Amino acid sequence: MDPSQLYRMLVFASVVEKGSLTAAGEALNISRSMVSQHLKRLEAHCQLKLLYRTTRKLSLTQEGKQFYYYCAELLKLAKQAEASIIPSDDQLHGTIKISAPVAIGELALVPLFREFTKHYPHIHLCLLFEDRKLDLLEHNIDIAIQVGQADNEQLVAVELAEYDEYLVAGPEYLATHGSPSHPDSLPHHQWIMHSTHQLPRNCQFENSEGDKFNLQLTPFINCNTLVGTLTLAKEGLGIAMLPEHLVKQPIQEGLLRRIMPDYHLGKGGIFALHDFEDVIPARVHAMLTFLQRRLYQ
Missing domain, CATH: 1.10.10.10 (Winged helix-like DNA-binding domain superfamily/Winged helix DNA-binding domain)
Structure with a gap:
């Protein structure tokens, strides 16, 4: 036939x-x-x-x-x-190994996984939360969560969410050093940088009218994790640039204040990287779909 x-x-x-x-x-x-x-x-x-x-x-x-x-x-x-x-949700099984920066993993992913495991009770999760980027093949990682820009052209990148970077500081710091209202005053403040070195960082600020300001800012304290940078800012040790999803709750609780909200550093993205080209395993596809639907909805 x-x-x-x-x-x-x-x-x-x-x-x-x-x-x-x-x-x-x-x-x-x-x-x-x-x-x-x-x-x-x-x-x-x-x-x-x-x-x-x-x-x-x-x-x-x-x-x-x-x-x-x-x-x-x-x-x-x-x-x-x-x-x-193609098994149903409750029949999917196997292990999904996920790597993510510490802050994203602990503050954003962990609260979601209870819902995921209810839908997929036979899938085992293996979580690696580190701010350094891990090689997917070397560590047998199925999904790597990356913040900023997807910078590995050899991997498939799935955008999960977008975010703005906020300038924030603790109330105690602002009471002592004053709250800056224009980019020109920023170099004179203490900066908490998310980095592994003390080198100056080149930053471009743009306001709603399209005015751009290029500044070179030197860290007063540098920290290799976003969680540590967030904590230092809440302790009143300086001004930090942090993703909006990490600082929204501390701002609501009064632990941080947003500085110069009319000036933006540009948008970043949160990506899921994987090495599956033509055929994505059903369990991995289920996780990617779940994260696209639930992350920062």
């Missing part, structure tokens, strides 16, 4: 099952006109009219009813075959 004929039989069964050409097309991910063409070719091949079609409804001819019985069995078998290799 011509394989295309088998597909047309599945299209016919889907039309009857869904009740319309449009609904069948959506289920099969093809256009309504394509569904109609398949039906016409099927009827021409069978030399029978299988469906009465009006603008309001579909109905089977007598020959169509008999033919549908067998096509419906074919569709049922196709669904069973697919289910046998």
Whole structure:
């Protein structure tokens, strides 16, 4: 039998099952006109009219009813075959190894994983929270979460969220040193930098009117983790540049204050990197979909 004929039989069964050409097309991910063409070719091949079609409804001819019985069995078998290799959520199993920066992992990912494990109770999670970037192959990592820009062209990057960087400081620091209102005064303040060195950082600030200011800022304290940088800022030791999702709650609680909200450092992204090209394992695909839906929604 011509394989295309088998597909047309599945299209016919889907039309009857869904009740319309449009609904069948959506289920099969093809256009309504394509569904109609398949039906016409099927009827021409069978030399029978299988469906009465009006603008309001579909109905089977007598020959169509008999033919549908067998096509419906074919569709049922196709669904069973697919289910046998694509398990349902509660049947997915295996391990997902995820690496992430400490702050993202502890403050953003961990609160979400309870919901994930409810949906996928047989998936084991292996979590590596480190601010240094780990080699995926060397550490057998399935998904690496990266903040800023996806900078590895050899890996597939899935954007999970966008964020702004905020300038923040503790109330105690601002009470002592004053709150800057213009970029020109920023070099005179104490800076807490998320970095592994004490070298100056070149920064560009832009306000809502499009005015740009390029500054070179030298750290008073540098720290290699975002969590540490956040804590130092809350302790009143200086001004820090931190992603909005890390500082929103401390700002609401009065532990930090946002400085110069009209001046922006530019947007960054949170990405999930993986090394699967053509076929992503079902368990990994489930995690990627979950993170895209739930991270900073």
